[in-house]
Structures are given as structure tokens and as C-alpha cells.
Amino acid sequence: MLSALFVWMFTLNAYHKENKPIDHHATSETVCLYKSLFTLKERGIMFGHQDDLAYGVNWKYEPGRSDTREVCGDYPAVYGWELGHLELGDNTNLDSVPFAKMRDLILSGYERGGVITISWHLNNPLTGKSAWDPAPGTVTSILPGGEKNILYNSWLDKVARFLSELKGPNEEPIPVIFRPFHEGNGDWFWWGKSHCTPAAFNALWRYTVQYLRDKKNLHQLLYAFNTDRFFSREEYLERYPGDEWVDIIGFDIYQREMPKDTYMKALDSMLNMLESLARQKKKIPALTEFGGNCQSDSGWWTGTFLPVLKKHSIAYVLGWRNAGLKLNNEFEYYVPYQGEHSANDFISFYKDKQTIFQSDLHAIYCDE
DSSP: OHHHHHHHHHHHHHHHHHOOOSOTTOOHHHHHHHHHHHHHTTTOEEEEEETTTTEETTEESOTTOOHHHHHHSSOOSEEEEEOTTGGGTOSBOTTSOBHHHHHHHHHHHHHTTOEEEEEEOOOOTTTSSOTTOOOTTHHHHHSTTSTTHHHHHHHHHHHHHHHHTOBOTTSOBOOEEEEESOSTTSSSSTTSTTTSOHHHHHHHHHHHHHIIIIISOOOSEEEEEEESSOSSHHHHHTTOOOGGGOSEEEEEEEOTTOOHHHHHHHHHHHHHHHHHHHHHHTOEEEEEEEEOOTTTOTTHIIIIIHHHHTTOOOSEEEEOOOOEEOTTSOEEOSSOOTTOTTHHHHHHHHHSTTEEOGGGOOOTTSOO
């Protein structure tokens, strides 16, 4: 019995020692974050929110504010940001957040001990239109030998410059979960499934990682691959770039008009498949974007979302942004704000022992 226990403990320790980021030159802080993401998911699930520190419903760019904090008294554990339009040389991203301000807010989240994740809705380099312009041939045009390869390289140079400027208080590079080319099993982006082959998508992913990691010497990145809704392991893996190219695996799901029971079953089913793949491939599982119906269901957080999460072990969930009233008169938010009708239920969600917020994080960037 003792011999079997010793073998099990030895195997477990060896697993943790060998399980490292795909970047073998990752900074010490990045390696620590990677290991923390593995261990924290056994304790609970980190809650994240896109653009949480930049704006919320009826406010923008006020130091220290956060819709999350104003409801539950704590900041998110994960802070999501967006680089779209950085490639164009603009001063603000596609959601109108100034990149200079974003840099400062990323630093403040990091200094608090939070986790940073960044997505990139880059414009279509072939047509010059938005990421939602799904012109066939775009992906092959930016690969080596393609007519837009030099242009794409210049865009990666801008991304690398921004990321390299993210420095902590001791000038250490701030670790970032980088999430490019998300929802590739959908049709709405130019890198989507109907607009390029799986081989072309994989070539684009690998080229991007190699360029940032090997050519630009960025060693603070963990690379996150995620799909939109999927219905089988085979569908999920169709465009998976390979184990040596991915650190984190996830998916995005929005409830929208989906009935509660349908949403809960879909979320549960996909999390089951995701966790199975993560175990098999030794990757970190996460719900990389979500949006629910808290706008119409005051008990959504503990009545719909939390019961499913409690059945699973994943690193984090990222709620999408609280845009508030937009130019098209659409009112958009995915996390409660002060006075919103699901705010009290969100407080119960926050108090649950399985949810992890900012104050629950300790020393995730260094060995304890």
C-alpha cells in the first residue's frame, strides 16, 4: 500500500515538473502563472470580466472603478482586454479604449495579483475591412509567400511592441494569456471554418506563435485556443493546432435566446468534453467567453450558471464586456452593475466557495 502511494506521489510530482508552457524560454513569472492555473482549478474557478477596469454601465475611465467591485466588493481575478485596431496604428482599440490607458490598467490589474488575458479581433488584411469580413483567401494571403505576408508581419510587429511594453514594477514582462483567432469553427470571422481549410488555419496559428516567440523574443505569453459552441471532440479538434502550440484550451458560449435548460445542458456537455481533452493533452481548460441572461433572469448566476460550474474543474470563466448604451441604442452588459436586478444573486455567486475573485489570489506569479 505504501509502495503504491509512493509511486502515485512520484508520478504526480513528475507530471507537475514536466508540465510546462509551450515556450521553453518562458519567463519565471509566466511559468509560475501557468502552474498556478493548473493548481487553482482544483480549488475553484476564477471569475473574469472583459474591460472591467476601463468602463462599465454609465461610466468610463474612472480610476479604481469596476462594475464587478461595486456589486460584490471585490475585483475579478481575470482581466480581459482587446488589441483590435492596434495593427492599424490607431491610438484606441475597436471598443474605443486608448492603448496607453489599457497599458496602465493592465499594470494595475497585474500589481493587484490578477491574471491578464488579451484577444485580437484584427482587421481583414486582404480587404482592409473588419475582422467580420470573411473573404475567402485571406488566411493564405498572409502566410509566407502570400501577397499580404509582409503586411501581416508588420501587424505582428506592432502587437509585439505593445506586449513587450507591458512591464511590472520591477521591469519584469507581465505574463499574458494571448487568445488570437478565436471561434474559428464559426463563419463570422475571416479565419472561420468556411473561409480557410484546417491546414491553413493551423499554419496561421503556428506561424503567429513562431513569429512572436522566436522572432520577436516574447516569452511572457501563454497561448489560448478556443472555439465557439461545438458538439463533438472531433469538431473541437478539427482546427486544433497541436499540443506543442497551445497552452490553454477553451470555448465561448452565449445564452442569448437559448432556453435555460438547453443552455445548461450545452454548457455542461461542452465542459465535459473540454475537461476530457485537457486531461488527455495536459492543457489548462477555461471558459474563454460567456454571456448569460442575467438581464432577464434575476437569479441567473446561482440558478443557471453556478450549478453547471460546480460540476467541473476549469481555470477561469470570462464574462464579456459591460458596454452599456451603444451607438445603435443597444444596451449591452454581461456582469451586473450596481442596482441591476441580478446584483444580489451575483453577490451569492461571489460568496460561493468555488468562485475565485481578486482577493482570493495569492502569489500566483512566484513560488510560495
